[in-house]
Amino acid sequence: MKPVNFDYARPDAIDAVIRLIADDSRTVKMMAGSQSLGPMLNLRLVQPDLIVDLTGIEELRCFSDGADEISIGACVTHADIEDLRVTDVTRGALPTVANGIAYRAVRNRGTIGGSLTHADPSADWHSILAAVGAKVVLRGPAGERIVTVEDYMVGALEADLRPGEVLVRVVVPRLSKSARWGYYKSCRKTGEFAHAIGAFMTDPDRGVSRAVIGATESRPVVIAKACNVIGDGRAPRLSDSFDGRAVGEILEKAGMVDPLDKQTHVAALRRAIEQARPQ
């Protein structure tokens, strides 16, 4: 259970990373907290020639707080968000979800950017960040481009990274005082990858209502205009507006045909809505 021998670089600037990963002659892998890549290296599922450690870059290990949004560096950890070392603009959504990712020892190293780029369909960040309407900023040889979190995952284990590109930060919109959110994941064992995830966010003041069904074995199913299935967020009891049948139909359209699978995912979203926060 030892990785293949690889070369290692820890640059201190993103430009240097872009230069290193552009090298076509070798298999180059970027590494952040190594909590997903580490096991894959140990199991020799991944056999790179060069590992580029991103954690030496100061820019990726900080955040900046704007009026309408917050930018979180790619190498900020789950524990940083859980412990509020990063300002929370989501009325508790991100810190609460961070608290439920894997185990504390993993959260102390696992990063938000690494998790998104690893693109495991069952990972928590994809679902909750898609629910709050977050975007990722990718930097490459041609400059920066911005992609929504739901579009960043192309499929299982595949992120929308063009050659030479690296995820530099995650941009999370500041939710208004009227915003409510919910998150439910179905796991048989604490800390394991979820079998089904339901997440939603309604923000009536900003006119936003979004629902996400995650852990689908591929991209999360995002309902960007979810008023007809979860309401606009003004009802005192949000679960009264929940339309499970409509959600089931949407899942079927997205290709989820197994009735048990569908039911598990609809139930996850229903529970997320029943547990809407703040109460």
Place this chain on the structure above:
Amino acid sequence: MSICSLNVNGSAVSAEIQPRTHLADFLREKLNLTGTHLGCEHGVCGACTLLVDGVPTRSCITFALACQQADVTTIEGLDDDEITRELRAAFTREHGLQCGYCTPGMVVSARDVVLRMQDPSERDIRVAMSGNLCRCTGYVGIVRAIQGVIADRRERGIAAIPNGNRTRLGPSGSGNATPVTAASVRPKANAAPAVKKAEAPAAASLRDTSWKPQTTFMQSFTVGHPVDDVWNFFSDIGAVAACLPGASLAREPVDGHVDGQIKIKVGPISAEFQGIADVTRDDATRTGTIVGAGKDKRSNSSTRGLIGYAVKPGDAESQTRVDLNIGFTLTGALAQFSRSGLIQDVAGRIIAVFVQNLETRLSHRSGGGEGEPAMVREFDAGALMRSMALDYLRRGLRWLLRRS
């Protein structure tokens, strides 16, 4: 080789290591600090948990070089730590260990719970400790020991520190060192991978009738060409293989026996299966089967598969619908990681490219074209991103239009 310098249990240490050395191996092999135990070596069991820059960290999935200049505290360095001393007494009192294998990691995680959680319920403690596996005690004694230490400390007026005294952002162990510049990275003399081709399984293995696939799923696709054209096309194994991204035949098929390979790249994982297959088809029912087996030498994984296909008229005229019934078994390293649903997603994406290539080929033939049309030859899920994104967009649009 690289020089790794750490501050271990208060002393500066330095040793020459390979970059692949994880932190636990560095401590055990170079410093003889064997108190750090290795269980699963992929971050699940928690036995290797220790403190890096003061916070619990999995040392089996953290590379030593990634912690350059960091403070590392192993179980040996916690002899005089106040919380750990109290925990040791409580573990002894409550029978919190038997064989002791999980104990170093268990104590480090327990210390973190005591330090950070003000007044946790039994459930809170169990959830917080769920990343550390113990196969002896049944956890009751461990949980009781932690509860006892917390109750005692809170009674003495010692409050919890929710952030565990960490103020810095980023992975534990990062941000202490100067960069390792690209210049110190040597280019490899031979870039070509020294991976030997796997030997294909023997043909006899396909005739094992007792074999049943572990997982089965169905897939369907439609092409805009008449049924006869599609059915006839499927008789040309070489042409079908050419539509399958990443696949290539070693030689011309004889009596439906195929010998070849398929390359698949999904995210960071790439595999190259060498294998054989038997193809049979029935003109009367327009159904066929493909039985195959293959090996990926790199990951030492094997797969066996059974694909049944049926070619029938599609919904519209001059359309053909192909139903696939796919069953497979995957063993070896790849199976340890993959979940069946992920394989379905990948299979779905491979089939999407196959259909795209099939359409190209059929159109090329019906248009009287000679030779080979341009096709997607490799399955690299990343490179397919654009076509897939378009596909999602199309599906989404179709759905929207139908609703309005």
